[in-house]
Amino acid sequence: MSERHSRRCHEFDGNLWLVAGRVFMLGAGSLFAVFGSQMVDYSGAGPLASIVAAFVACCGWKLEGWTSSFFNSIFLLQNPVEDTFSTFWKVFQPILFGLIGTEIDFNQLDSQTIALGLGVLFVGLTVRVLVCFLVTLGGTLNFKERFFVTIAWFPKATVQAALGPVALDIARKQSMSDEIQTLASQVLTISVLSILVTAPLGAMAISLTGPHLLNKRASPSALME
Structure with missing residues (x-):
């Protein structure tokens, strides 16, 4: 994939729903990789695929200038990906702790x-x-x-x-x-x-x-x- 095409794929036009959709696809794809690898008896491949997918997505998002939360906290920069993950976490955190409680x-x-x-x-x-x-x-x-x-x-x-x-x-x-x-x-x-x-x-x-x-x-x- 060329650099121009990569930038186009991760281009941000201010539409937060676009970022949310990409974050959701990243999470859904990672879940599919984890559960799918277990079904075909390659349980180690799923977590590895999740890590690689997140790393590639991170590299693409960095093309927009979105860096770590520590860097953003210093310069007070906006990070739509971080905000989207924070919203998803507010939804799934009670589910996670509720499941372990059962x-x-x-x-x-x-x-x-x-x-x-x-x-x-x-x-x-x-x-x-x-x-x-x-x-x-x-x-x-x-x-x-x-x-x-x-x-x-x-x-x-x-x-x-x-x-x-x-x-x-x-x-x-x-x-x-x-x-x-x-x-x-x-x-x-x-x-x-x-x-x-x-x-x-x-x-x-x-x-x-x-x-x-x-x-x-x-x-x-x-x-x-």
Whole structure:
């Protein structure tokens, strides 16, 4: 495909529905690749195709000058793709967390598993907070901003909601032993604990500390004056 044709395919004329349609086709095509590859016994091909498709789409969208959210937040630039993904996420996020909630049977939860899971979360989050604070050394962030980064990275919910049930699903589909299914259920339980503990605390901490630790960046016109 020539560069001119590539630019034409990704040309943006201000129609946000066009961007939304392309984002939807990207997501639908990725789902088709994942489920289709499983049907033909090539389960690894689907996720790889999804990654490649997203990478190619990203390269095309960059021709419009749409870059990462970090770059846009600095220069206050508009990114229709990011806005569209944000809208889709508001729709699918409750579905994702609702599905993982249906996998939990509180009547079968073991108190020992919950106690050990909370201990694992405490150790893991402690190490995570320390590492997050250390990796920001030597940058342009001041102490307050570095402290806010550690708070912003505290919540853990999305990945846990997506991958938490995977082990249990595989164990059930392959009719593995009861011991394996019990271990997979423990993984799911700890994933849910991570969501229940870190998500609300992290969101509350971000809302409370953000106005005090961060300064609002001036607009580009103000910076040029």
